[in-house]
Amino acid sequence: MRPYFRQVAGLFVIGSLAGIAMNIAVVLPSVLLGHAVDAVLAFHRGQATGGAVTRAALLLIMGTAATELPRVGKRWWLGVARARIYANVRADALRGVLSWPADRLHTTSVGEVMARIIGDVEVLGTGVNELIVETWDTVLFSVALIVAMLAYDPALGALALAPVPIALTLAKVAGIWVSRRTLRAREANAALTTFVQEGLVGLRVLRASGRRAAFARRLNLLADAQADAELAATRLDSALAPVYGTLTTAGVLAVIWLGGTKVATGALSVGDLVAFLGLFTRFTARAFRIPQMVNRVQAAAAAFTRLAPLLAPPPPLGDEPPRASWRSDRVAGGGVRPRHEAVTPRRGPVGIVLDDVLFVYPGAAHSALNGVSLRVAPGALVAVTGPVGSGKTALARAVLGLYPVQSGRVRIDGADPHTWTPAERDSVGYLPQGHPVFSGSVADNVTLTHPEPGTTAGTIPSGRLAKALRVADLDTDVAGMADGTATGIGELGVRVSGGQRQRIALARALAAPATSPRLLVLDDPFSAVDADTEARIIAALREAVGPAAPPECQATVLLCSTRLAAFAQADEVIVLDHGRIHERGAHQELLTAGGLYARIFRAQRRGHATAAVVRP
Numbered sequence: 001m002r003p004y005f006r007q008v009a010g011l012f013v014i015g016s017l018a019g020i021a022m023n024i025a026v027v028l029p030s031v032l033l034g035h036a037v038d039a040v041l042a043f044h045r046g047q048a049t050g051g052a053v054t055r056a057a058l059l060l061i062m063g064t065a066a067t068e069l070p071r072v073g074k075r076w077w078l079g080v081a082r083a084r085i086y087a088n089v090r091a092d093a094l095r096g097v098l099s100w101p102a103d104r105l106h107t108t109s110v111g112e113v114m115a116r117i118i119g120d121v122e123v124l125g126t127g128v129n130e131l132i133v134e135t136w137d138t139v140l141f142s143v144a145l146i147v148a149m150l151a152y153d154p155a156l157g158a159l160a161l162a163p164v165p166i167a168l169t170l171a172k173v174a175g176i177w178v179s180r181r182t183l184r185a186r187e188a189n190a191a192l193t194t195f196v197q198e199g200l201v202g203l204r205v206l207r208a209s210g211r212r213a214a215f216a217r218r219l220n221l222l223a224d225a226q227a228d229a230e231l232a233a234t235r236l237d238s239a240l241a242p243v244y245g246t247l248t249t250a251g252v253l254a255v256i257w258l259g260g261t262k263v264a265t266g267a268l269s270v271g272d273l274v275a276f277l278g279l280f281t282r283f284t285a286r287a288f289r290i291p292q293m294v295n296r297v298q299a300a301a302a303a304f305t306r307l308a309p310l311l312a313p314p315p316p317l318g319d320e321p322p323r324a325s326w327r328s329d330r331v332a333g334g335g336v337r338p339r340h341e342a343v344t345p346r347r348g349p350v351g352i353v354l355d356d357v358l359f360v361y362p363g364a365a366h367s368a369l370n371g372v373s374l375r376v377a378p379g380a381l382v383a384v385t386g387p388v389g390s391g392k393t394a395l396a397r398a399v400l401g402l403y404p405v406q407s408g409r410v411r412i413d414g415a416d417p418h419t420w421t422p423a424e425r426d427s428v429g430y431l432p433q434g435h436p437v438f439s440g441s442v443a444d445n446v447t448l449t450h451p452e453p454g455t456t457a458g459t460i461p462s463g464r465l466a467k468a469l470r471v472a473d474l475d476t477d478v479a480g481m482a483d484g485t486a487t488g489i490g491e492l493g494v495r496v497s498g499g500q501r502q503r504i505a506l507a508r509a510l511a512a513p514a515t516s517p518r519l520l521v522l523d524d525p526f527s528a529v530d531a532d533t534e535a536r537i538i539a540a541l542r543e544a545v546g547p548a549a550p551p552e553c554q555a556t557v558l559l560c561s562t563r564l565a566a567f568a569q570a571d572e573v574i575v576l577d578h579g580r581i582h583e584r585g586a587h588q589e590l591l592t593a594g595g596l597y598a599r600i601f602r603a604q605r606r607g608h609a610t611a612a613v614v615r616p
C-alpha cells in the first residue's frame, strides 16, 4: 500500500498536522474545566477574585475552540486523501486487468473482477479510513488523554488503564477470525456478482427458454449465501464491540474508589478529580475504537490480498506534475501521456512468418495448431478456411501474439508479437470472432474514442471514420439512422441488426488503430452478411489497403472465414484441418486440385444459387 500513501503524501501531511493539533488540544477542555471548578471553589472560599474566575471561564472557551477548528481541516484533507487512494487503487486494478494475458482473461469471470474492483476496494477503503483518520482521531486522541491522566495522578491513571492492554491483545487474536470471515464474505459477493452479470448478459436467452424462475431460485441461494457470509462478519464485529467497550471502561470503578479516597484524604483536589474524570470519560467514549480499528485494518488487509494480483504497478511518482500529492482532484497517472506515445509509429504493411508453430490453449488436451509454417509478403491478402474447430481462430490469435506459442516461432516484421508494446499493437486492426461491440454511438465503437484530427470524439468526422464505414458497407445504414454516426447502438449493440454489429466491428478494425493499420486480422467477418455484401466489402478492402492504395495505407490482411465468396480475391488460400495446413495455393489452383477446398466452395456456391432462386 506504500505507493498509494505516497501519491497523497501532501494531503496526508497537512491533514495529519491538523489531526495532531486537534488531538493534542483535546485535553484542554477537561484540564481547563478542572481549573475553572477550582477557581470557582476558591472564589467561594474568598481565596480568588472574580477576574480570576472570568479568566478561567474564557480559557475554557478558547481551549474548546482550539480542538474544534483543526478538526474541520483534518476531516477535509484526510477525507480527500482517502477518496484519492480509492480512485488510484481502482485505476491501477483496471489497468492491471487490461494488461492481463488472454489466457488469464479467459479463465477469470467478469463478475469476479468486478467484485474485486468495486467491493474489495470498498473494504480496503474502510481500513484505509480507519488507518489515516482514526490514527489521529482515536489513537493520538487516546494517547493525549492517557498522558494527561498519568500526569494528574500516575497511580490512579495506571489503575484506570489496566484493562486496556487486554482489549488490544484480544483484538490481535480476533484478527484471524476477522480475516477469515472477511475473505468468505468477499468470495460470496464475487460469486453473486458473477452470476448476476452472466444472467443479465444472457437475459433474453433465459426469458425465451422459460428459465426465469430457475435463474431467480439460484440467485436467491447465492444471495442467501452472501448475506450469511456478510452477517457472520458483522456478527463478529458487533460481538467484539461491547467486549472492547467493557474492557476500556472497567477502570472507572478503580477511579471512583481510589480517587474518592484521595480527595477525602486531601491528596487530590476536587477540581483535579473532576478533570481526571473528564479525561477518563472522554477516553472511554473513544478508546474502544482502537481494538475495533485493529480489526478493520485486518479486514482491509484480507481484501487487499484479493486485490493485489490485479494491480498494475502504480504510475511513477516522477511523472506526476509538481505538488500533485496535495491536489484533491488528481488521479495518479491522469493526463500523463504514456511514454510509448512519443515514438513515431512505423507505416506500411508488415511481413508475417510462422515456422513450425505448435500452439496449445492453456489447459487444452489437444493442440489447436501443429507444425504450421507460413510466409506472407507485406501487403498480401491471405485467406484461411477449414472445418469448424480446425484452428482458424487459433491462427489469428497466434499471429496477433494474444497467446504464447509452445514451440516454433511467430514473427511480424521480424518481431515476436507476444512482446509487442501497446504502441506497436496500435497499428493492428483486429476483428475478433463474435464481433463484440460496446454500448455508445456508432462513432465511439468504430474509433474506440480516437478522435479524428481536428475534431472531438463523437462529432461526425470526415476522414478515416467515413472511409472505414464505406469499406465496411455501412455508410448507407448509418445515413438511415436517427443520429447518423452519433446514434447509440445500445448495450452489446442490441439496437442494431446482427449484420450491422458485425460491420461496425469490421469498420473498427480499420479505423480504431492510431494510424492506418499495418496488419488487419479479420476473424469470421462475413457470417452475418449476404454473399453480395461480402464480395462488395472485400473489393472495397482491396482498394483501401491493397497494392493499389497509397503505400502508407497498405496493410497485410489475414482473413479467417468459413464463407468463401471473397476467397477468389486472395493472394493465397490456406485450408486448415485439425490444426494443420491441409491445402494451400491460389484459389483457382485449389479448385482445380479438387480437394477439401473445392468441395466446400462448390457446396457453398450451390447453396448461394439455391438461396437466390428461392428469394422472392
Ligand SMILES: Nc1ncnc2c1ncn2[C@@H]1O[C@H](COP(=O)(O)OP(=O)(O)OP(=O)(O)O)[C@@H](O)[C@H]1O
Pocket: 106, 361, 362, 363, 364, 367, 368, 386, 387, 388, 389, 390, 391, 392, 393, 394, 395, 433, 562
Ligand atoms: N479458449 C480455448 N481453450 C481451449 N481450447 C480451445 C479454446 N478455444 C478453442 N479451443 C479448441 O482449439 C481448437 C481450434 O479452435 P479454433 O477456435 O481455432 O477453431 P476454428 O477453426 O476457429 O473454429 P470455428 O470455425 O468453429 O470458429 C478446437 O479444438 C477448439 O475446441
